[in-house]
Amino acid sequence: MSLTQLIGIFLAAILTENYVLCKFFGICPFLGVSKKLDTALGMSAAVTFVMVLATAVTWPIYTYILVPKELDYLQTLVFILVIAGLVQLVEIVLKRFIPSLYHALGIYLPLITTNCAVLGVTMLVLDKGAENPSFGYIASLVNALGAGIGFLVAMVMFAGVREKLESCDIPESLKGLPITLVSASLVACSFLGFNGIVDRLLN
Amino acid sequence: MNSILTAVILVAVIAFIVGLVLAAASVLIDVPMDEKTQAILDLLPGANCGACGYSGCSGYAAALSKGEAHPGLCSPGGQMAADAISELVGVESVKNLPKASVVHCSGSDCNTSKKTLYQGVNSCMAANQLFGGMGECPYGCIGFGDCVASCEYGAINVDNGVADINPDLCRACGKCADVCPKHLIRVEPVSPHAVVKCSNCDKGVYTRESCKVGCLGCMKCVKVCPLGAIKIENFHAVIDSEKCNGCRKCVEVCTQQIIQLIGT
Numbered sequence: 001m002s003l004t005q006l007i008g009i010f011l012a013a014i015l016t017e018n019y020v021l022c023k024f025f026g027i028c029p030f031l032g033v034s035k036k037l038d039t040a041l042g043m044s045a046a047v048t049f050v051m052v053l054a055t056a057v058t059w060p061i062y063t064y065i066l067v068p069k070e071l072d073y074l075q076t077l078v079f080i081l082v083i084a085g086l087v088q089l090v091e092i093v094l095k096r097f098i099p100s101l102y103h104a105l106g107i108y109l110p111l112i113t114t115n116c117a118v119l120g121v122t123m124l125v126l127d128k129g130a131e132n133p134s135f136g137y138i139a140s141l142v143n144a145l146g147a148g149i150g151f152l153v154a155m156v157m158f159a160g161v162r163e164k165l166e167s168c169d170i171p172e173s174l175k176g177l178p179i180t181l182v183s184a185s186l187v188a189c190s191f192l193g194f195n196g197i198v199d200r201l202l203n
Numbered sequence: 204m205n206s207i208l209t210a211v212i213l214v215a216v217i218a219f220i221v222g223l224v225l226a227a228a229s230v231l232i233d234v235p236m237d238e239k240t241q242a243i244l245d246l247l248p249g250a251n252c253g254a255c256g257y258s259g260c261s262g263y264a265a266a267l268s269k270g271e272a273h274p275g276l277c278s279p280g281g282q283m284a285a286d287a288i289s290e291l292v293g294v295e296s297v298k299n300l301p302k303a304s305v306v307h308c309s310g311s312d313c314n315t316s317k318k319t320l321y322q323g324v325n326s327c328m329a330a331n332q333l334f335g336g337m338g339e340c341p342y343g344c345i346g347f348g349d350c351v352a353s354c355e356y357g358a359i360n361v362d363n364g365v366a367d368i369n370p371d372l373c374r375a376c377g378k379c380a381d382v383c384p385k386h387l388i389r390v391e392p393v394s395p396h397a398v399v400k401c402s403n404c405d406k407g408v409y410t411r412e413s414c415k416v417g418c419l420g421c422m423k424c425v426k427v428c429p430l431g432a433i434k435i436e437n438f439h440a441v442i443d444s445e446k447c448n449g450c451r452k453c454v455e456v457c458t459q460q461i462i463q464l465i466g467t
Contacts, residue, residue, distance in 0.1 A: 061217070071210050078217060085221030089228055096232040 001134055006142050008202045009135075013146025015194040019117045020154040022191055026117030029108050030155060031180055040159040041152070042101045043108060048148025050090055050112055051121050054083050055144035058122045059137055063129075079122050087113040121147045158187055239268040239291070246287045247280055252355070252376035254278040254390075267292055278302050278375035278390070300392040302375035304358075304368050306350075308387045309400040309461050310343035312364040315414040331384035340413040342403045344387055350379035370465065393466040395449030397442050399424075400461045404437040416459050424453035424462060 019025045026047070033043040058079050066072045091109055094102040102109065112118060125140040161183050170179050236244075244264040251259040255276035257266055266272035267288060274288040275297035285297055321337040323329055327345040330336045336345040346364040358372035359379060368379070370393055380388040387402055399418055403410045407419035418439035425433045425440065432446035433453060440462070442453070454462045 065213065069209055069213070070206070071213060074210055074214065078214060081214070081218055081221060085225055088225050092225075092228045092232060096234050099234070 001136065001139055004202055006139065008198055009139055010142050010146040010149075011201070012198045013143050014150040014153060015191070016196070016198055017147075018150040018154055018191055018194075019120060019147045020151055021188040023120065024188075025120040026115050026151065027184075028111060029115060030151075030158065031177070031184065032111075033105070033108050034155050034158045034162055037156065037159045037163070039104045040155040043105055044148070044152035044155045046090060046094070046101075046105065046109065047112060047115065047117065047151050048145065050083065050086055050115075051118050051144045051148040051151075052141060053086050053090075054079070054118055054122050055125060055140050057082050057086070059125065059140050062126055063137075075123065075126070076119070079119055083118055083122070084113045117147070117151060154187070158184065161187060237265075237268055240264045242291055243267050243288055246284055246291065247277060248284065250279045250355075250374065250376070252279060252374065252378070254374070254376040273297065278377075300394055302390050303370035303373040303393050303465075304375060304377065304379050304388050305391050305398050305465060306344065306366045306368055306387050307389065307398070307400055307402045308342075308344040308365055308385075309416045310338065310340050310365055310414050311362070314416045315339050315343060315364075328382070328384050336385075338413075340403060340410075340417065342385060342387075342405075343414065344385065349382045349384070350388060353378040353382045391444045391465075394444075395464060395466045396444045396447035397449060397451070397453050397462050397464050398444075399440045399442055400463055401439055401459070403439050406438050410438070416461050418459060418461060421458065423456045423458065427452045427456045 013019075017023065020027070020030050029043055029047070034040050061078060061082065062072065062075060066074060066078065087110065090112075091102070094105075094109070121144050125135075125143050128143070129135045129140065162180065165179060165183060174182070240261075241264075244261060247260040247264060249260050253259065255263045255272070255278075257263040257272065263272060263277065267274060270292065274292060274294060275285040277284045277288075278301075280288075281301050282298075289295065289297060316339050317337045318339045319334070319337040321330055321333070323333065325347050327336070327347045327349040330345050330347060335341045336343075338345060344365045346361050346366070348359070348361045348366065350366050350368075351359045351361060355376070355378070356372050356374055358369045358374075359366055360369075361367070366379075366388070368388070375390045377390050380386075380390060385402070391398065401414075401416070401418035403414065403417045405413070405417075407421065410417035410419055420435050420438040420440065422435060424442075425435060429450065429452065430446050430448060432443045433440050434443075435441070440453075442462075449464055449467065451464060454464055
């Protein structure tokens, strides 16, 4: 797999296949932690880290253990198990080395365990690998990294939108979550504009 | 059979490896809890009720050890916990009077009637959303017992259509007060004081139509109170539990007999 193709995978994961705004995975932290820019950055960093690490671990488990033993139906179970363990590990590490981020993330950190964006990335890269045999381990990792960066882009953009919302005169009935969901849908719409951009960019 | 066995063994092995890694990590890079926080946590009752306003006992202990919280907020712990914590954090002991929740309604089935036949979900919250419940009094207890379900100490039961809280079992966590859609439950000190068991905000004429024992706002109790602890708010009497000393004068004078003395 050439470098151009890897860059293509990376950019596609950020823009056209954005896991939050195009595939609607991981909406819970997207709405929950995007209030402030610094927690949004921290959460995205944690999610990106877990995504890459999870893919790095689950890809070999799937390819070299589950498939040869014809146990690929255990995919979801085993992946959740591994992701849960990884998140616990990240939690312990954060608590020790970056306590301020640990407290800022609060409940959303353990929630990465059940974050479908992480599970989605680990499972969808396998589907891509099944469709296209050249989509191997490295490509999967790049895709996972791109997905994490895409998560970060979505979070940071949305944190900006929400900071603008703070100073807006919002109708009483739309205050709080309703206006947040409406603005999330508008931001998601804007991401439709990226369709096809990566292919044109590289070819 | 064989493939099931392989699957079980495989998942078990993966779980075991993950467990080992986590155990190693928690031993190697774990952060020990602050000694002071741990000592405070041991003094707290561990009910995790949230009455203090923090996320459970550990949250309250952390805030206390940083000096951000008031030592007298733990209702279940009461005075004993307050004293012990004050001593530990080195501040003057504070009064933490025992508290209990009180239902401010007497609209039992014999005192008020139903205006509609309700056949929906058996929940006060649901009934309240449909024209404010089926009772004649729009402010009274609906009686489906959302508070009973919220109580972790079994202190509440619905008796004859009105919730009743046993002050001996109540730990004043305030969960019932949060779920009551009519906001009839308030957490009050258990020291002897009078309570008006009505929250009707209509004028006396209309209150009389909807309930036999509603507060009419007749001001008799206000006039008789020697301490000025009673005032009429929204057409019903409200007693300031901090000023009231439980002299019973208002209890005797109330024509509707809905002022009760509690904490005796």
